[in-house]
Amino acid sequence: MLDVALYGGEDQAVILTYAWDRLLVDPVPGPRGAHDFTGLKQLTPSVSTVPAEARPIAPAGSTLPRLAADLPHTFALLDPHHGTEGVTRQLEELIALLEPESIDLLDVGGDILARGDEPTLKSPLADALTLSAACQVNASIRLLIAGPGLDGELSPDDLRPVLGPTVHTLMAKDVEPISAVLEWHPSEATAMLAATARGIRGTCEVRDAGLPVPLTDEGPRVHEVDLDDALGRNTLARAIMTTAALDEVEAYSREVCGFSEIDYERNKAAWLMDQPPVKLDAEAVLSQLGQFEAEARRRGVTHTTFRHITEALNLNGSQRNSLRRLLISSRPQQYDTPLWRITTEPE
Structure with a gap:
């Protein structure tokens, strides 16, 4: 881009x-x-x-x-x-x-x-x-x-x-060369960068923790x-300027920042392995989505990413694109490419 x-x-x-x-x-x-x-x-x-x-x-x-x-x-x-x-x-x-x-x-x-x-x-x-x-x-x-x-x-x-x-x-014209990639790639930061370039403004909820990110003219x-x-x-x-191994970099990250992001991934991966598989049932997903959106509205959220919806509905990463297709086909008016718009009132 x-x-x-x-x-x-x-x-x-x-x-x-x-x-x-x-x-x-x-x-x-x-x-x-x-x-x-x-x-x-x-x-x-x-x-x-x-x-x-x-x-x-x-x-x-x-x-x-x-x-x-x-x-x-x-x-x-x-x-x-x-x-x-x-x-x-x-x-x-x-x-x-x-x-x-x-x-x-x-x-x-x-x-x-x-x-x-x-x-x-x-x-x-x-x-x-x-x-x-x-x-x-x-x-x-x-x-x-x-x-x-x-x-x-x-x-x-x-x-x-x-x-x-x-x-x-x-601007919007800068996004066009990667518009097809945005249809499948899960990068939340790039999605929000592209969204703000297209003029989308509001508050977007991201990641598994649901962090609120303002979409402003600075975006x-x-x-x-x-x-x-x-x-x-x-x-x-x-x-870390003289480190020669990733383990060394991790050790410094724990010392300086108090944590290693790879440790977080290790813990999360172990937790995910213990979770039972969830079937992507359209009726159940749309019902859960309604509840998620109602709660998001109360938090002042206007948009979210498909990654966040996937994790909020307890689905796994391999189901993200199927979920995305289901939501867009069911409620195309809420697809603020490449984000999902939380409506002010249920539609």
């Missing part, structure tokens, strides 16, 4: 990204590495691309192969299992090979700017690891924050003093932030 908005999408971009789809898509806790896939293509000694024909090795799951099939970009696997040293090495090899005209480090929401002690912080590890590596590479890297506050972790008010100039304000804005300023603010990123 930003490649088209900022660069016109004319030159094919390489997107270096984690294979970390959380438990909605991937039942295995934590991020996936190259050893979790078949069909990868070696680009450099430590960087592999994920083509459309690649497949995660069961029981792991990943959205990257389908993204590679649906979009023209080259997707390369960001592998955190060798700590900051490993990610730094990946960046250095890619830069040497590609000699890119520009390098953007993108975070949706802004938790890459977290100090580490914020009570609302949920997933600092991936951001801190990438920031720590980016600051050690001998190259000009621009840090971009899209949709301040849209990840539900840091509020726009907390972020506003740190944000630099607005590089771009996303579609993309800000630049000084990379060194971000590192100076992010205690965890500074602490």
Whole structure:
């Protein structure tokens, strides 16, 4: 979306990204590495691309192969299992090979700017690891924050003093190139970024905990932030600069932030394994949805994501797309693409 908005999408971009789809898509806790896939293509000694024909090795799951099939970009696997040293090495090899005209480090929401002690912080590890590596590479890297506050972790008010100039304000036309992807991809942050670009405003409830995220005029804005300023603010990123294994990064996260997000995933995965399967019965689901929406209205919620509905109705991740099709076919007027609108009154 930003490649088209900022660069016109004319030159094919390489997107270096984690294979970390959380438990909605991937039942295995934590991020996936190259050893979790078949069909990868070696680009450099430590960087592999994920083509459309690649497949995660069961029981792991990943959205990257389908993204590679649906979009023209080259997707390369960001592998955190060798700590900051490993990610730094990946960046250095890619830069040497590609000699890119520009390098953007993108975070949706802004938790890459977290100090580490914020009570609302949920997933600092991936951001801190990438920031720590980016600051050690001998190259000009621009840090971009899209949709301040849209990840539900840091509020726009907390972020506003740190944000630099607005590089771009996303509009509906910028969303069109990925509109087909939004029909199936579970990313809540990207969905809300696209929704605000399309003019949707209100309060969106997300994640399993039902965090309320304001959808405001700040949502579609993309800000630049000084990379060194971000590192100076992010205690965890500074602490992990010499780590050589993901276990080390986790240990520092527990020390600095009081928790590891992978521990949360481990505990949740173990809990999910003990839950009996729930059948997707249309009549029962719509009845449960009515109760969920009534309660959401009382909380002042105007929108939610299909991921949140899936978890709120105690369904599993594999049922998300079936649930989505059921709701859209039953109540198309409530589909505020790509979010679900909570009506003010039952329809």
